[in-house]
Amino acid sequence: MAQGEAQQHPIGIYLWVWFLLFVLSVFSYMVDYLGFEGYLKWFLITLFMLMKAGFIIAVFMHMVWERLAIICAILVPPGVLVVLMLLMAIEGNYTLLIRLEYFFQ
Template sequence: MDHAATTDTVAVPQEEHQQHPIKLYLTVWIWLFVLSVGSYMVDIVNFEGLLRWGLIVTLMLLKAGLIIAVFMHMAWERLALSYAILVPPVLILVFVAMMAVEATYTEWMRVFFLNGGT
């Protein structure tokens, strides 16, 4: 029996941990703070109507995007995993928009034809 074959140690690969710099997390926290201040400023300045809701939704989506990209590590994931997580909500929004258009059309048709065309 070959003594050298039994005493060799098998090289076990070390687990690779990716450490992100603290500067990245601090930058994201600062941006989240700035975007939150912007959301509060929309209320303080008393924007109204579509501008108000457009700003609120835009700021909300920016904050959600930062959180998903950095804190949920989606920025470093494979493209297939990103698509698996991000595509379904986008499709749901598309279907909701389609239903809203259909609902408006149906309401218009009912008003036009059931009220004698007035």
């Protein structure tokens, strides 16, 4: 490809993703409308949010058409941060339970 040429993607891909984003948003609102409670509600809302973010990153930020090295350079660091946050949450929960057991014996 010459330096001045730009790659064109079919508009149908973008319209399809817009439709999927709309459907996922409707599902997210339905979770609240139908009255789901507790962990199920937050799991479903988080799942739909992550799916929408994935579609936006993949198509509108053109990550689908990038090389694997660029994809890994952008997506691996946030993934590592999520794993570290989960480890800190587990440790924090353990510390809280130990303190509650010690102070309220």
